Amino acid sequence: MKLVADTNIFLAVVLDEPAKAEIIRLTSGVEIVAPEVLPFELGNALSALLKRSRLTPEAVLKAWDMIQLIPVELRNIDIRQALEIASQYQIYAYDAYFLQCALTLRTPLLTLDRRMMQVAQQLGVKTIEVAK
Numbered sequence: 001m002k003l004v005a006d007t008n009i010f011l012a013v014v015l016d017e018p019a020k021a022e023i024i025r026l027t028s029g030v031e032i033v034a035p036e037v038l039p040f041e042l043g044n045a046l047s048a049l050l051k052r053s054r055l056t057p058e059a060v061l062k063a064w065d066m067i068q069l070i071p072v073e074l075r076n077i078d079i080r081q082a083l084e085i086a087s088q089y090q091i092y093a094y095d096a097y098f099l100q101c102a103l104t105l106r107t108p109l110l111t112l113d114r115r116m117m118q119v120a121q122q123l124g125v126k127t128i129e130v131a132k
Contacts, residue, residue: 001029001030001031001107002030002031002032002033002073002105002107003027003030003031003032003033003107003108003109003110003128004032004033004034004098004101004102004105004107004108004109004110005027005032005033005034005072005109005110005111006034006095006098006109006110006111006112006113006116007034007038007041007042007045007094007098008111008112008113009023009027009110009111009112010038010042010067010070010072011042011045011046011063012112013066013070014063014066014067014070015055015063019112019130022130022131023110023130026110026128026130027110031073032070032071032072032073033072033073033074033075033101033105033107034072034073034074034075034098034101035074035075035076035077035097035098035100035101036074036075036076036077037094037097038072038074039074041094042064042067043064046060046063046064047060075101075104075105077097077100077101077104078100078104079093079097081100081103082096082097082099082100083096085099085100085119085123089119089122091115091116091119095113095115095116095119098111098116099116099119099120099123099125102120102125103123103124103125108125108126108127108128109125109126109127109128110127110128110130111127112130117129
C-alpha cells in the first residue's frame with residue numbers, strides 16, 4: 001500500500017514528538033510518497049525552528065540527516081490543480097500540493113494537520129488518523 005505523508009509527519013518522527021511511535025507503526029510496510037517539493041518544505045520548517053530558537057544549528061543538521069534515511073518516493077504534481085484546491089479551500093499551496101498528490105495517486109493521506117484532514121475528506125481523499 002502507498003500513502004502520501006505530509007511534512008509534519010517527517011518532522012514528528014525526526015524530532016521525537018509524541019506521535020512518533022504511532023507514525024512509525026502506521027507507516028511500517030507502507031510505501032511513503034510525497035510531492036517533490038517535500039525536501040524544500042522540510043528545509044524551510046527546520047530553518048524556521050532554528051530561527052525561533054527551538055532547535056540548535058547542530059540539531060537542524062542532525063534532523064536533516066535523519067530525514068534522509070526515511071525512504072520516500074517524490075512525485076511531480078500538477079501545480080495548477082493544486083492552486084485550484086488552495087483557492088477553493090483557502091489553504092496554503094504547500095498543503096494543496098500534498099492533497100493533489102493524494103488525489104492523483106488515489107492514496108490515503110497521513111497528516112497531523114486538522115484543517116488539511118478536513119479538506120482531504122471534502123475532496124474524497126481518505127485520511128489516516130494518528131492516535132495521540
